[in-house]
Amino acid sequence: MHFQWYPGHMTKAKRMMQENIKLIDLIIELVDARIPLSSRNPDIDELGKNKARLILLNKSDLAEEKWNTAWIEYFQEKGFFAVKVNSKKGGGMKSVQEVIQEACREKTERDKKRGILNRPVRAMVVGIPNVGKSTLINALAGKACAKTGNKPGVTKGKQWIRLNKNVELLDTPGILWPKFEDQTVGLRLAWIGSIKEELLQTEELAAGLTRFLAAHAPGTLAEKYGLEEAEDGFENLRGIAESRHCLLKGSELDLEKAARLLLDDFRNGRLGRVTLEFPQNV
Numbered sequence: 289m290h291f292q293w294y295p296g297h298m299t300k301a302k303r304m305m306q307e308n309i310k311l312i313d314l315i316i317e318l319v320d321a322r323i324p325l326s327s328r329n330p331d332i333d334e335l336g337k338n339k340a341r342l343i344l345l346n347k348s349d350l351a352e353e354k355w356n357t358a359w360i361e362y363f364q365e366k367g368f369f370a371v372k373v374n375s376k377k378g379g380g381m382k383s384v385q386e387v388i389q390e391a392c393r394e395k396t397e398r399d400k401k402r403g404i405l406n407r408p409v410r411a412m413v414v415g416i417p418n419v420g421k422s423t424l425i426n427a428l429a430g431k432a433c434a435k436t437g438n439k440p441g442v443t444k445g446k447q448w449i450r451l452n453k454n455v456e457l458l459d460t461p462g463i464l465w466p467k468f469e470d471q472t473v474g475l476r477l478a479w480i481g482s483i484k485e486e487l488l489q490t491e492e493l494a495a496g497l498t499r500f501l502a503a504h505a506p507g508t509l510a511e512k513y514g515l516e517e518a519e520d521g522f523e524n525l526r527g528i529a530e531s532r533h534c535l536l537k538g539s540e541l542d543l544e545k546a547a548r549l550l551l552d553d554f555r556n557g558r559l560g561r562v563t564l565e566f567p568q569n570v
């Protein structure tokens with residue numbers, strides 16, 4: 289699923305976010321574990337100041353475990369609560385519940401001192417399109433008892449999902465626009481499929497990915513497509529086209545088809561777990 293951003297979208301998304309943020313105590317920010325910084329929009333720091341913050345590295349099943357660990361440490365050092373999850377399989381949901389409690393402890397204590405007892409902590413999931421917000425909400429809601437506010441007689445409006453006796457989650461996520469002004473960031477977002485690749489040409493994009501893989505995950509392309517890995521990305525694309533019989537009429541190699549095939553394999557995890565950006569060189 290691709291999402292194209294226009295200024296109108298951004299203004300609307302920002303307005304919704306500003307409104308909803310007033311209602312909550314905790315921001316659960318989803319990032320893609322393969323590109324934990326490139327999949328963030330730093331505007332959330334401004335929008336969410338004075339709120340408790342939790343960062344979830346989602347799609348951790350698609351990223352390398354040692355880098356997942358390194359990224360968690362990176363965010364924790366910056367003062368965030370951080371946990372890795374796989375929303376699709378439901379992995380890490382128990383830790384999420386626990387860390388939500390922990391992230392909100394300060395607020396609960398403050399309430400207690402003021403004599404406010406049993407007011408649930410309210411949370412909202414935010415992130416760029418396609419990062420897995422709906423999947424996470426469903427995974428958390430699946431274990432939750434019932435939605436509040438959707439019973440007959442209850443005014444329609446914001447729907448809160450009660451996760452446990454202390455925490456309620458807004459059932460609609462906050463959408464952050466991706467920040468793709470930076471070319472490298474744009475490239476990484478396009479590799480994972482979260483921005484339209486018309487912005488960058490498919491073959492260029494795929495060739496660039498093969499260069500990255502040859503350098504950072506050597507052997508991956510060789511094993512999957514039986515090619516000899518080259519520094520030249522187009523050489524690699526030709527190798528993929530040959531091994532997968534991507535041919536045009538007259539048996540010319542169809543590089544665009546090979547490019548799509550590679551991107552599709554990569555995005556669906558068929559090239560194994562690959563992290564695309566690393567904490568030490570950011």
Ligand code: GDP
Nearest residue numbers: 346347373374375376417418419420421422423
């Ligand atoms: P949203 O736009 O942020 O709400 O994203 P969605 O919840 O619609 O998810 C986008 C895609 O990512 C869907 O195809 C999900 O199945 C997939 N997805 C979500 N979470 C995970 C995860 O942890 N691992 C993997 N492999 N895929 C996921």
